[in-house]
Amino acid sequence: MLKFLRRRRHSPSSASIRFSCPDDCPLASCPIGFCALVVGLSCHADEARRLRTLGVFEGARVGIVDTRSGILLDVRGSRLALDVKVARTIRVRPLAA
Amino acid sequence: MTASAALAGAAGAAEPAARPLRIALVGNPNCGKSTLFNALTGRRQRVANFPGVTVERAEGEYRSGAGAVSVIDLPGTYSLSAESPDEAIALDVLLGRAEGVPPLDVVVIVVDAENLERNLFLATEVLELGRPTVIALNRVDRLERAGLQIDVVELIHELGAVVVPVVATRGEGVDRLRHAIDRAASLPRATLRLADDDAAGDDDHDAHRRYRWISRVIDRTVTRRERRTQSLSDRVDAVVLHRVWGPIIFLALMLVVFQAMFSWAQPLANGIQALVALTATGVRAALPPGEFRSLLVDGALGGVGSVLVFLPQIAILFLFIGLLEDSGYMARAAFVMDRYMRPLGLHGKSFIPLISGYACAVPAIMSTRTIQQPKERLATIMVVPLMSCSARLPVYTLLVAAFVPAVTVGGLFSLQGLTMLGMYLMGTVAALLAAAVFRRTLLRSETRALIIELPAYSLPSPRVLFNSAWQRVRLFLRRAGTVIFAISILLWGLASYPRSSTASSSPAAQEQQLSHSALGRLGHAIEPAVRPLGYDWKIGVSMIASFAAREVFVSTMGTIYGVGHDGDDTHALAQRLRDERDPATGRAMYTPLIAVGLMAFYVFALMCTSTLTMTHKETGGGWQGARWAALQFTYMLVLAYGMAFLIYHGGLALGLGGGA
Numbered sequence: 132m133l134k135f136l137r138r139r140r141h142s143p144s145s146a147s148i149r150f151s152c153p154d155d156c157p158l159a160s161c162p163i164g165f166c167a168l169v170v171g172l173s174c175h176a177d178e179a180r181r182l183r184t185l186g187v188f189e190g191a192r193v194g195i196v197d198t199r200s201g202i203l204l205d206v207r208g209s210r211l212a213l214d215v216k217v218a219r220t221i222r223v224r225p226l227a228a
Numbered sequence: 229m230t231a232s233a234a235l236a237g238a239a240g241a242a243e244p245a246a247r248p249l250r251i252a253l254v255g256n257p258n259c260g261k262s263t264l265f266n267a268l269t270g271r272r273q274r275v276a277n278f279p280g281v282t283v284e285r286a287e288g289e290y291r292s293g294a295g296a297v298s299v300i301d302l303p304g305t306y307s308l309s310a311e312s313p314d315e316a317i318a319l320d321v322l323l324g325r326a327e328g329v330p331p332l333d334v335v336v337i338v339v340d341a342e343n344l345e346r347n348l349f350l351a352t353e354v355l356e357l358g359r360p361t362v363i364a365l366n367r368v369d370r371l372e373r374a375g376l377q378i379d380v381v382e383l384i385h386e387l388g389a390v391v392v393p394v395v396a397t398r399g400e401g402v403d404r405l406r407h408a409i410d411r412a413a414s415l416p417r418a419t420l421r422l423a424d425d426d427a428a429g430d431d432d433h434d435a436h437r438r439y440r441w442i443s444r445v446i447d448r449t450v451t452r453r454e455r456r457t458q459s460l461s462d463r464v465d466a467v468v469l470h471r472v473w474g475p476i477i478f479l480a481l482m483l484v485v486f487q488a489m490f491s492w493a494q495p496l497a498n499g500i501q502a503l504v505a506l507t508a509t510g511v512r513a514a515l516p517p518g519e520f521r522s523l524l525v526d527g528a529l530g531g532v533g534s535v536l537v538f539l540p541q542i543a544i545l546f547l548f549i550g551l552l553e554d555s556g557y558m559a560r561a562a563f564v565m566d567r568y569m570r571p572l573g574l575h576g577k578s579f580i581p582l583i584s585g586y587a588c589a590v591p592a593i594m595s596t597r598t599i600q601q602p603k604e605r606l607a608t609i610m611v612v613p614l615m616s617c618s619a620r621l622p623v624y625t626l627l628v629a630a631f632v633p634a635v636t637v638g639g640l641f642s643l644q645g646l647t648m649l650g651m652y653l654m655g656t657v658a659a660l661l662a663a664a665v666f667r668r669t670l671l672r673s674e675t676r677a678l679i680i681e682l683p684a685y686s687l688p689s690p691r692v693l694f695n696s697a698w699q700r701v702r703l704f705l706r707r708a709g710t711v712i713f714a715i716s717i718l719l720w721g722l723a724s725y726p727r728s729s730t731a732s733s734s735p736a737a738q739e740q741q742l743s744h745s746a747l748g749r750l751g752h753a754i755e756p757a758v759r760p761l762g763y764d765w766k767i768g769v770s771m772i773a774s775f776a777a778r779e780v781f782v783s784t785m786g787t788i789y790g791v792g793h794d795g796d797d798t799h800a801l802a803q804r805l806r807d808e809r810d811p812a813t814g815r816a817m818y819t820p821l822i823a824v825g826l827m828a829f830y831v832f833a834l835m836c837t838s839t840l841t842m843t844h845k846e847t848g849g850g851w852q853g854a855r856w857a858a859l860q861f862t863y864m865l866v867l868a869y870g871m872a873f874l875i876y877h878g879g880l881a882l883g884l885g886g887g888a
Contacts, residue, residue: 178677183435184307185681186346190436196462200471201563201678207345210461210682212469212563214570217677 156225159202159218161195167223168192174220185211187221248289248296249413250330252321253364254354255338256347257304258556258683260366262286263692264338264396265301268406294410300329306346308353322357333413335359336405341368341378341393342684344450348442349435351387358419360412361389364405368393377451386445388420397689461684465560474564481557482583485548496540504533519724527720530783532713539701541587541618546697549580549595554688559680566678572660573667573675575599578608582659585615586652589839591700593846603671607663609843610671610860613834614659616652619778623830624651626782630802631823647824655831658867715776715837722747723773747772761829761872762822771835778835821879825872832868834861 155170169191172179186206187193194205202218204211213221253268255261269288286301302318309315317326324331337354339347355361363383371378384391390408394401422441467473508525515521552558558580566576577599584592592612599605616624624647632644667675728737728744742748743765751769758768766785774781786801808817834840840857847856 174677175674178679180309181306181679184309184349185679186349186439188435188439191439197465197469200469200474200567203465203469203682207343209343209346210465210684212559212678212680212682214566214678217679 154224155222157219158193158195158213158221158223159198159215161198161223161225163195163198166192166194166226168226169221170224171222172220173222174217178217178220182217182221185209187211192226193223248298249292249294249333249410250298250300251334251336251409252300252302252332253336253338254302254318254322254350255304256306256340256343256350258681259304259338259340259343259347260396261304261338262301263689264364264366264394264402265299266692266695267394267396267399267402269299290406292406292410294413297406297409300332305350307350322354322359332359334409335361336409337361337363337389338396339363339365341365342370342374342376344378345439345442345446348445349438352420352422352438352442355387355389355420356422360415362405362408362412363387363389363391364396364401365391365393366396369395369398369400375453377453379449379451382449383445386449459684461556461682464685465682468557468560469564474560475568478561478564481552481561485545485583488544488548493540493544497537500536500539501533504529504536508533522724523717523720526724527717528713530716530720532716539705542591543697543701545584545587545591546700547693549584550693550696551688552580554686554693556683556685559682563678563680563682570675572664573604574608574663575601575604575676576678576680578604578663581608581612582615585612585617585659588617588619589613589615589836590842593839593842594700596846601673601676603667603673604675606847606856607666607671609846610666610856610863611659611662613836613839613843613860613864614655614662614832616655616831617778617836619836620651620830622779622782623774624648624827626785626802626805627823627827630805631818631820647827651827651831654828658832662863662867719747719773719776719780722750742769760876761825761869762819762876763826764817767826771829775835776837778830781830781835821876821884825875825879828875829868829872832864832871834864 158167158169161167169187169189171189172182172187174182182188186209187204191206195202196205196210197203201215202213204213253261253265265286265288269290288299288301290297290299300321302321303315305315305318307315308319308322320326321329322332322335335354335357337351339351351363365378365380365383368378380391380393390412392401392405392408394405396402422438468477508529511524511529512521515524549558552561561580562576564576565579569576569578578596581592581596581599584595589612592615593609596605596608596612599608628644628647632647635643637643637646667673723742723745725746726744728741743752747769748765750772751765754768754772755763755765758764758771763771770781770784773784782801785805805818806816809815810817840861843860844853844857847853
């Protein structure tokens with residue numbers, strides 16, 4: 132689904148080279164076009180519950196669609212917009228672009 | 229639901245006279261639940277793409293083969309964790325413990341076929357409650373485009389509930405759904421148990437466990453024929469959510485809305501005004517002069533007319549809000565504006581009510597319902613009336629025309645236009661600052677992080693749009709109209725009694741009557757209070773009269789100065805104001821400084837009964853609502869008085885107070 136975006140904004144090879152985050156990192160640091168595995172949520176309990184309900188739970192796979200203003204995620208086919216503050220509290224493990 | 233209730237439902241099928249079958253629609257925001265509610269019941273109800281807009285309980289009825297069926301449309305919710313008021317209401321109704329809502333016979337879960345995985349989260353929670361349930365698989369028409377295929381039979385098998393594919397927007401499958409609902413009431417219940425190895429743990433693990441189960445169901449029931457590349461919504465969002473273009477597009481759209489509210493509404497408002505005037509002329513011709521005629525024409529018709537004149541603006545505002553919501557843009561606007569609203573302690577969603585406040589605070593306050601966090605919503609309600617609404621426009625127009633010279637500044641801008649803009653800016657800045665103060669004092673709470681679903685863009689249905697605007701217009705007429713009507717009658721009484729001895733209808737006699745009346749005496753009584761602002765009793769009277777509605781200021785000044793009874797002759801009235809002399813000193817009574825101070829007073833003061841009524845209603849009603857409305861009125865009055873005082877005395881100190 133994200134092929135088009137990846138091709139336009141980040142060629143996968145160059146993005147992987149530039150993006151040196153092989154281990155866990157905050158979701159807010161993930162580049163556009165990457166997929167990531169959610170590792171932990173350290174936000175407010177209410178926010179964490181809401182995120183989990185919407186499909187962003189530990190072990191879930193999310194796609195980073197846009198990070199230019201806030202974070203736009205692809206969560207199981209639906210689009211979820213988060214502000215950067217909450218995206219910083221979500222730890223993810225980036226998967227191959 | 230109990231077995232006896234199920235039996236009662238079955239009995240209802242055999243005997244139409246029995247109590248209606250009770251069903252509830254439950255589903256995620258944006259799953260088309262409200263559209264399905266319309267399709268089922270035929271009743272007009274608000275439908276939108278903005279998550280959480282259905283905060284009110286909506287009910288309807290239809291007749292099926294089994295008899296009457298009563299439908300309740302529950303607020304859109306993502307889960308039953310009872311974290312938000314919407315979720316709590318949904319859960320209470322489903323469990324049959326909601327106040328004033330009888331237990332349900334059948335639950336209809338509305339599921340968006342295009343977003344099946346996420347929608348099944350709530351569905352599994354509802355199915356676990358063990359109520360007789362029917363699943364309406366909505367928007368099956370979009371599956372083809374999305375490259376998806378759903379095996380409905382397998383889904384029925386997995387979920388253990390009847391699944392009926394429907395297209396709510398076109399009414400397809402609705403008859404089959406009605407039939408399934410009739411049958412479900414009498415079928416034996418089955419409770420869904422998630423077959424999972426994990427033991428049901430705490431909330432944190434529940435989502436994981438549930439999604440894992442759903443994932444397996446999806447694997448067995450959904451075939452993805454092709455991987456979608458970038459969808460149309462994504463391509464639009466790449467521009468609409470852009471850091472620079474996003475806010476520009478939003479402001480441009482707001483400009484169109486604003487322009488439409490002012491220019492499109494004007495001919496309609498003029499038409500309504502003409503119609504009211506025609507009716508007044510008719511009544512004048514039909515009835516002999518006297519108290520009763522005056523009550524009807526000046527009191528009742530005058531009051532109703534002053535409310536009706538705002539209807540076009542309200543209708544246009546809500547048509548646009550509906551269009552933005554139903555198309556899916558409103559969620560984007562909240563996302564784009566959130567960055568700018570956050571430092572003030574407000575949510576991105578607060579921006580729309582604030583902008584709407586330029587037209588009229590009443591619908592703007594109504595539109596704060598989309599803000600879920602109560603304190604953020606309350607702060608927005610409290611500051612919305614500081615945005616200069618259209619009712620202030622006649623006041624500004626009169627005073628600017630009378631006292632601001634029609635000269636050009638910098639060879640481009642007219643000073644009159646700049647003054648007008650200055651008034652709007654003053655109100656806007658005050659609203660933003662007041663919001664920041666409220667959020668740091670009385671309404672302090674952590675600003676909720678923005679976590680918002682962006683629904684796919686869709687073309688709104690004109691029928692649904694017009695229906696939703698009509699609902700809002702009706703609400704406005706019923707709530708604000710009745711109060712302003714009563715206040716108008718009261719004001720008429722205060723301005724008409726006690727009668728002065730002069731029976732003549734000359735302007736001088738009218739002025740004498742006003743001075744003699746209870747309202748005039750009140751004006752005289754408050755003169756010491758308004759004197760420090762540079763006003764006389766006449767402005768005092770107009771100010772008191774305009775506490776019901778600001779635009780009354782112009783008509784009252786018109787009455788006092790005997791120019792254009794309806795206040796339509798602004799030019800002549802402006803001339804009279806310029807010519808008015810202080811009887812004691814012979815100097816001009818009203819100076820530009822006084823006019824600017826008066827305009828500032830009108831920028832800040834909450835002189836609108838309809839707004840206060842709406843604040844009262846929307847902040848909880850009763851004693852609680854009254855307290856918020858009183859606080860809103862008081863802080864705005866203090867601001868208004870303070871600013872008018874500062875401007876007048878500051879101006880005097882700077883030697884700007886001179887009149888001709």
